[in-house]
Amino acid sequence: MSQLPSTSVSTEETLQQMPVMQHLIVLRQYLFKIVGVTIFLFFCLLPFRNQTYQWLSEPLRQQLPATSTMIATDVTATFMAPFKLNLFVAFMLAMPYIIYQIWSFIKPALYEKEQHLAIPLLFGSILLFYLGVAFAYFITLPAILHFFISVSPETVAPMTDINSYLSFCLKLFLVFGFTFEIPIITLVLILIGVVSTQSLVEKRRFIVVGCFFVAMFVTPPDALSMIMLAVPMWMLFEIGLLFGKILEKRKAVSE
Numbered sequence: 741m742s743q744l745p746s747t748s749v750s751t752e753e754t755l756q757q758m759p760v761m762q763h764l765i766v767l768r769q770y771l772f773k774i775v776g777v778t779i780f781l782f783f784c785l786l787p788f789r790n791q792t793y794q795w796l797s798e799p800l801r802q803q804l805p806a807t808s809t810m811i812a813t814d815v816t817a818t819f820m821a822p823f824k825l826n827l828f829v830a831f832m833l834a835m836p837y838i839i840y841q842i843w844s845f846i847k848p849a850l851y852e853k854e855q856h857l858a859i860p861l862l863f864g865s866i867l868l869f870y871l872g873v874a875f876a877y878f879i880t881l882p883a884i885l886h887f888f889i890s891v892s893p894e895t896v897a898p899m900t901d902i903n904s905y906l907s908f909c910l911k912l913f914l915v916f917g918f919t920f921e922i923p924i925i926t927l928v929l930i931l932i933g934v935v936s937t938q939s940l941v942e943k944r945r946f947i948v949v950g951c952f953f954v955a956m957f958v959t960p961p962d963a964l965s966m967i968m969l970a971v972p973m974w975m976l977f978e979i980g981l982l983f984g985k986i987l988e989k990r991k992a993v994s995e
Contacts, residue, residue, distance in 0.1 A: 770841045777837050782830035789822035792829060793902070796909060799882045803889045804898060813901045821902045828910055832873070839866050857931065865924045872920030873913045880968050881912060887964050908960075915958050919973055926980025930987065937984045948974050 785792070797810060804810075812818050839862050847855060889898050929935045940947070951973040952966065959965035 767845060770845050774834070774838050774841050778830050778834045781833050782827055785826050785830055785833075789826040793822040793825050793906075796825060797902070797905065799877070800885055800900060800905060803882070803885045804900075808897050808899050810902050810905065811899045812903075814903065817901070817903045821906045825906055825910075828913075832870075835869065836866050861924055861927065865921055868920040868924060869917045872917040875920070875972070876912045876916035877909075880916065880965070881909065883968065884912075884960060884962070884965050887962065888960075912959075915969065916972075919969060920976060922973060922976040923980035923983065926977060927984055927987070930984040937981060937988055940981055940984070947977060951977070 800810065812821075814820075843858065843862050847858075892898050926940070930937060930940075952970040955966045955970035955973065959969050
């Protein structure tokens with residue numbers, strides 16, 4: 741990052757604080773860009789907010805009986821639910837640009853070798869996040885909805901509030917999106933020397949138990965949801981561990 745022109749200061753303490761302030765100023769500029777692009781996409785998508793919600797509610801509407809529909813229990817729900825979803829979609833579409841801005845901010849602090857490693861990790865994190873959201877929408881969400889509706893009593897007509905359904909879906913998307921980042925997190929921890937592949941192999945049984953423990957708290961209270969999150973978490977950890985072993989072997993050969 742470029743340095744600001746030096747100015748006269750009264751104390752040595754002020755001199756020590758100037759680099760930090762400069763970083764904060766540069767960071768603010770990047771944040772303004774991120775917010776600006778997100779707001780721009782939000783307004784571009786705003787005319788299609790109702791169609792977007794129709795697309796989101798498709799898995800639920802396919803599972804509902806013919807006599808059931810979605811409902812709005814709040815006067816403002818018919819406006820606020822598509823509005824919130826529109827903001828989430830804008831954020832999702834802006835994610836590559838957001839990652840690029842983060843990369844632009846941290847790039848000057850990295851060595852050239854670290855930059856070569858960071859680029860594929862950043863692109864990989866974007867791809868994995870989108871894959872996690874897609875997995876949640878096309879596979880996990882229909883299975884969970886089918887389970888809950890199929891076990892409902894015959895005398896109860898399922899009618900889901902649109903705000904409740906939106907909150908449920910967004911939570912599910914974010915959980916799976918960040919869960920699919922596990923290979924990247926595993927690789928980063930191995931690369932910076934926090935853990936080794938050998939230590940991860942030795943603690944594999946505890947990590948598997950931890951996957952089910954975490955899934956139990958972040959998914960709906962049913963075994964199907966827990967398994968559909970815990971098993972991918974475990975598999976993604978194994979993928980990260982595999983690539984970590986490959987990187988360690990290459991590093992050993994180069995040395």
